[in-house]
Amino acid sequence: MPSKETVNKIIEELERLYPDAGCSLTYSTPLQLLIATQLAAQCTDERVNIVTKELFKKYKTAEDFANADLKALEQDIRPTGFYRNKARNIKECCRMIIEKFNGEVPDSMEKLLMLPGVGRKTANVILGNIYNIPGIVVDTHAKRLSNRMGLTKEEDPVKIEFDLMKIIPREKWSKFSNQLVFHGRAVCKARKPDCEACSIRPYCVYGQKTLK
Structure with a gap:
């Protein structure tokens, strides 16, 4: 060492x-940062910001993502790569946020890791930028x-x-x-x-x- x-x-x-x-991803809400961070896997933040500019106009809430047509969501995020897995994870993630966390993005590592498509990297982004919990x-x-x-x-x-x-x-x-x-x-x-x-x-x- x-x-x-x-x-x-x-x-x-x-x-x-x-x-x-600071964080290079463009977002206005905890949910937007969560989605953007998931999209950033194997993709540049610059490209994610281009995609989310329109994405967040179309899908504004966890309910919007959870109820989205899977094929349509896949095409909406296609430029970020691995779009099929990302779309499926985003829908399931938002469904769990609604059902288990009252529609709010969780504020602990343990709870964030329960969400589909969320690993320690994504969780630390959320904790650090949204809840001021260092990671x-x-x-x-x-x-x-x-x-x-x-x-x-x-x-x-x-x-x-x-x-x-x-x-x-x-x-x-x-x-x-x-x-x-x-x-x-x-x-x-x-x-x-x-x-x-x-x-x-x-x-x-x-x-x-x-x-x-």
Whole structure:
């Protein structure tokens, strides 16, 4: 595991670079964020935001999604990929929200994980952005950057989440996750990270290797 000093330096630099980093998905209600996050699986937030701009005009409530024609919903979300599974999960998820949670998006990890199509990543997005309950969101950016930086050696998202929870102060969990996304898009890209332009390089295992 990295030293506390190294972790603090990484946190400080991310805070300097992205002080206002927040959720990239566009939403107005807890339900909209839940749906958008489910659609974001294996899809860019940018494309999801394009799709949901019209989707949320057509489906405004949990009842609207639960009662939607499955084939029509599939076509409405088709550009996000894996649309058949996503449409089925969204309908079942909204039906459960109505039947078990009085139409409200749950506010605990345990309850959120009961919903079809909701894993720890989606649950942490909801908890952090809606209910101000800190959580580490491990998406493709967080997985890639945390490994490159040497914050974890794990590949499994849940194991990465728990590794990061041990070394990142709890009150910073949600924002740190968003900052990793911003840095992954701007500098530490999947195919060709721009290590020469990266101010985190002095504290990054991968960045140090590129110096040799």
